[in-house]
Amino acid sequence: MKHALIVLVALALSCPALAAQDQVLSFDHRVVGDRAMTIEMGPVLPLYSQSFTGTLLPANLTPGGSLGLDVDFYLNDLFRLGGGIRGMAAFGPNGHTLFVVPLMFRATWELKSFPWSFPVGFSTGVALTSYNSHSWIDPFVVPSAGVLWNMSPSWSFGLTASEWLLADLYNGPSPAATDSRLLHVFDLSLAAVYHF
Secondary structure, X not given: XXXXXXXXXXXXXXXXXXXXXXXXXXXXXXXXXXXXXXXXXXXXXXXXXXEOOOOEEXXXXXXXXXXXXXXXXXXXXXXXXXXXXXEEEEEOOOOOEEEEEEEEEEEEEEEEEOOEEEEEEEEEEEEEEEEOOEEEEEEEEEEEEEEEEXXXXXXXXXXXXXXXXXXXXXXXXXXXXXXXXXXEXXXXXXXXXXXX
């Protein structure tokens, strides 16, 4: 009877330690040089455009869609740097299509609470923009935040919300520099992340 009681007490005391050990082993730690490839797609909603004097104007664009591919390198468990390419399309009031293809540099902080990750990031770069028969290059910034479920050490799935701030700059007599605008576009994307 004494031996059975000792065995039961030993089992009871070892269960929390075993559970903690399982949690530590299953938590997904990243090290320098680990990589992540992200595929994102979803709807975009052009919110408004803004003159550089602060006046808000209608975006004059329909809702559209976006598709992107990013590759990031971990510098430590919580921070990664990388780049990517996106594509966004929406329609103007005359039925012409606005195409925006940003080439971006990204910095992302990834907060973690197993099995969830909460990436918060900032992207910048240049966007190849085309509307009607005109093409030009615009600078942009994109703050973003998301939530990811880590299904396994290799795969994560979730949502990312971001706001594109796309500067449409003019410097000629037509259109004049005073017609320069900042376009605000809300992007909500489904994300699949492959860690390798």
